[in-house]
Each structure stands twice: as C-alpha cells, then as structure tokens.
Amino acid sequence: MGSQTYDVVVVGCGIAGLSAAVSARQAGARVAVLERAPREERGGNTRWTEAFMRMKSEHEVADDFEHHLAENSGHYLDPALVREAGNAYEHWPSIVKTLGFTDPELIGSFAERAGPTLQWLKSFGLKFDFLPNYFITTCTTRIAPIGGGLALVEALAGWAEANGIEIFYETSARSLVRNEAGAVIGVRATDKSGATRSFIGGSIILASGGFEGNPEMLARYVGPEARYIRPVARGGYYNKGEGIRMALEIGACPSGDYGAFHAEPIDPRSGQPEPVIMVFNYGILVNRLGQRFLDEAPSTVDATYEGITRRIWHQPEGIAWVILDSKIDDVPNWKKSVRTDRPPISAPSITSLAEQLGINGAALGETIARYNAACTSNAPFKPLATDGLATHGLDPKKSNWARPIDRAPFLAYPIICANCFTFGGLKVNRDAQVLDGDGVVIPGLYAGGEVIGLYYGTYTGATSVLRGAVFGRAAGQHAAARVRQPSAA
Numbered sequence: 001m002g003s004q005t006y007d008v009v010v011v012g013c014g015i016a017g018l019s020a021a022v023s024a025r026q027a028g029a030r031v032a033v034l035e036r037a038p039r040e041e042r043g044g045n046t047r048w049t050e051a052f053m054r055m056k057s058e059h060e061v062a063d064d065f066e067h068h069l070a071e072n073s074g075h076y077l078d079p080a081l082v083r084e085a086g087n088a089y090e091h092w093p094s095i096v097k098t099l100g101f102t103d104p105e106l107i108g109s110f111a112e113r114a115g116p117t118l119q120w121l122k123s124f125g126l127k128f129d130f131l132p133n134y135f136i137t138t139c140t141t142r143i144a145p146i147g148g149g150l151a152l153v154e155a156l157a158g159w160a161e162a163n164g165i166e167i168f169y170e171t172s173a174r175s176l177v178r179n180e181a182g183a184v185i186g187v188r189a190t191d192k193s194g195a196t197r198s199f200i201g202g203s204i205i206l207a208s209g210g211f212e213g214n215p216e217m218l219a220r221y222v223g224p225e226a227r228y229i230r231p232v233a234r235g236g237y238y239n240k241g242e243g244i245r246m247a248l249e250i251g252a253c254p255s256g257d258y259g260a261f262h263a264e265p266i267d268p269r270s271g272q273p274e275p276v277i278m279v280f281n282y283g284i285l286v287n288r289l290g291q292r293f294l295d296e297a298p299s300t301v302d303a304t305y306e307g308i309t310r311r312i313w314h315q316p317e318g319i320a321w322v323i324l325d326s327k328i329d330d331v332p333n334w335k336k337s338v339r340t341d342r343p344p345i346s347a348p349s350i351t352s353l354a355e356q357l358g359i360n361g362a363a364l365g366e367t368i369a370r371y372n373a374a375c376t377s378n379a380p381f382k383p384l385a386t387d388g389l390a391t392h393g394l395d396p397k398k399s400n401w402a403r404p405i406d407r408a409p410f411l412a413y414p415i416i417c418a419n420c421f422t423f424g425g426l427k428v429n430r431d432a433q434v435l436d437g438d439g440v441v442i443p444g445l446y447a448g449g450e451v452i453g454l455y456y457g458t459y460t461g462a463t464s465v466l467r468g469a470v471f472g473r474a475a476g477q478h479a480a481a482r483v484r485q486p487s488a489a
Helices: 017-024 044-048 065-071 081-083 103-123 148-160 215-221 224-228 233-237 240-251 301-313 325-332 352-357 361-374 462-486
Strands: 003-011 031-037 166-169 173-179 186-192 196-205 263-265 283-287 319-324 345-347 410-422 433-435 441-449
Touching: 003 017, 003 103, 003 186, 003 462, 017 031, 017 148, 017 462, 031 196, 044 148, 044 233, 065 103, 065 186, 103 462, 148 166, 148 462, 173 196, 173 240, 173 345, 186 319, 186 441, 196 240, 196 462, 215 410, 233 410, 240 441, 283 361, 283 441, 325 410, 345 352, 352 361, 352 410, 441 462
Parallel strands: 003 031, 003 196, 031 166, 196 441
Antiparallel strands: 173 186, 186 196, 263 410, 283 319, 319 410, 345 410, 433 441
C-alpha cells in the first residue's frame, strides 16, 4: 500500500473540490485532489449544469436569498432552541449546534461570502451574466457563468494543473485516517487497478457530492420509491456518498433532509443532460390511471416545479404525462422550457392519444371533460404572469392558466422525477469544519458542496453551485491556515 503526503487532500473535483483545492494552493499549501471520474468527465454535477446563482448582481445575493433559506431551514423546530440560535454562536449549547436545521450562522455566512466568491471566480477569467434559462416565468433573479458549470470546472482545473496541484483521476476515497488524538490526517483510496493508496494530509476536505448515484443509500434514506428516480445528468452517477458515509462512521454530525433531494421533472425517454419538461403549468398532469392529482399551476413554475415533481414521483410507477393542446402555441417561446431531444407524443383525438400513452381512454376522456367543464373563468389568459385564470368546482383545482384542452392536435410528454442532488450530508460551521455529534469540530476535517447538509423541504433554487464555491473556498482557506498553525482546531 503506497502512501503520499500533502498539506491538504481534497476528495472531489466539482466546484466545491476545485474551489477548495485552488484556495488552499493560493495560500501556499501542497494540495492533492482525488477524483473518481476519468479526466474527460471530471467535475461531478457541476460539469453538466448551467450553474445559475441566486444573485441580483455580481456582488449581492437576490433579495429573497436569506429569507427563502430560513423559511426552509427545518420542520416543526422547537421554538426555544431556535431562539437560542439568536445568541452568539460560541454560546450555543451543543444541542443547538447539532440541531437538524440550517442555522442562521450558516445562512448569514453564505449570503455574506457569495459576492466576494464571485469576484474571486472572475479572477480566473470567468464572466457572469443574466443569461436566458428554461423558465418562462420567474420569481427571483439569477446570474450564471458564461459557459455554465463546465466553464467553472475547466477554469479552476486548468489553474490547478498549471500551479502544482496533483489530481489523481479514477481514484475513489474509501475511508478516513485518524491519529491517536482523533484528528483526521488522511484518506485511504483505491485507484482503477484496485490498489489501495493512502493520502496523508494536514487537513482533509470532503467535496465528493451526495449519494444520488448510490441505489443502496437512496433506498435506505429516501425509501423504496427511489427505484423510480435517476440522476438528472451523468455527473450524478459518480456521486456514491462515500464522503458522507466515512465521516458519519467517525462520529460526524448529520445534517440536511436525508429523506429528500432536489427534484426536477424530466423526460424519461431522453439521455440528454437535464432534459426538463417545464410546461405542465399550461396543461394538465395525469397519472397512469388517467387522473389528475394536483394543482399544476399554483404559482410560477420556477417556484413550484420541485414540489410538483415530487408528487409525480409518488404516482403509480413514478410517472405522469403533461397533456397539452395546440393552444400551447399561444405561449411565447414555450419550447425553451422543454429541453428533451424527443418530440411530444401527438394525436388528433384524446382517445388516440390515450392509446399511445397506454392510459385507459375512457378514464382520460372523463378527466379532460371534467377539467374543461371547470374552465369557466372569463379572466384573460396571460402566459407570462400568474393570471388567476382558475378552474371552478374542480378538485384538485388549477389556480392559473386554466384553459380547456379542446383543440387538436393533442400533445403529451412523459415526466419522471430526476434527482439533481441529495439533501442529507454533514453539519459544518461557517469555516466548513465538520462537527461531531456534540457540536465539536473534528480536527482536520472539512466539507464542501453537496457533502454539506444544508437543505430541508424545498430547495432554495440556484444556490447549490454557489454553495459549492462559497464553502469550498472557505474550507480551502481555513485548511491551509490550519496546516501553517497545526495547534489550531
């Protein structure tokens, strides 16, 4: 078994891992990066995303950034413990430091560091702009790097290669190494030959993603219906949860919603990255029984698609179809919200459409007839704003954009639930140091990106890549400083 020594060892090569590695190297540390994927697929989920960030400028987060995170920071929290979180962090009792919630200390740090982190990313030649996205209607502001997540990966990895960071591809971390004092001092890994190697470092940073590529962990935490979901893009298949697992094995504190994940509605027929279908708000959704099961348009699609997608996931066999008619062409540029490379299923009648979908024709016909009869509002159709054009006397109701489905040809897209990333991870402080079950820092251990358990309930959209950059950078800076002052925590 070979052994190599560095100041900082980073596990993972997405935005969190690269931000950590580059920051540590800029601070003078000798850095190694372990990456499960081959070089041509490096970057984890980051490589495949457009990398939108919830910001109103290159310097400031969106107006609803902190509010949305705080609103979705946990479920039925003990108000007495939440009040204690209003005190200075150093005075929090251990049960508050390890509470299953996104604490205000972390939310505030995230918001405060977002702007400076974007300025840091720009120093590598990256440019940001308010680029078009697949949402026709939106509820917040988003900025993105020109070139998407791939541009982030290539810019930072290129700098890493040019500045002495060693990247070990097709190398998977398996377990952590601790010394007698309990500090984490290394990682055991296997390379593509199956050989075991030890990477010893003054600090270890886990940035290896969630567990969306691990069916066993998904079934254990998310439940048996996990068989109906798949990663939204190729990078997710590399995320098998070892970073989270091996930290939990040494007593790290869990955080984040282990039974949940960021869900997106995709076309199961497509093998494209992120083949989303985001036009269900203009039609109706039916399950395999030909029945509607929710309000398809309670608000703008960017604010509601995750909850709707999870409801699709819980339908028979985890699938639904959006049913549209030719009036969809009244929606300007509607096809930008359809990223699949497969055409819609088209038919001249509802009966023939049902036959193609494998749905009982009588059941689908009755569902559409009841829906059409409930579309009695005289309010004008406003495709680019929530228009209040609602059904009447229908359960479940449709709150906006409710128009009869009555003009051939009739169209349908199948939709399943895709897993962008899992919510469950590790509890960290503002410096991305991993805490144990008593809220005490585990010396030498850091986490960034999906390994951090930050989200509960509803994902605060366009914050995941930003989370990776902000806390990856924080981890790299603190880890490098710790190496220079090893007596520090």
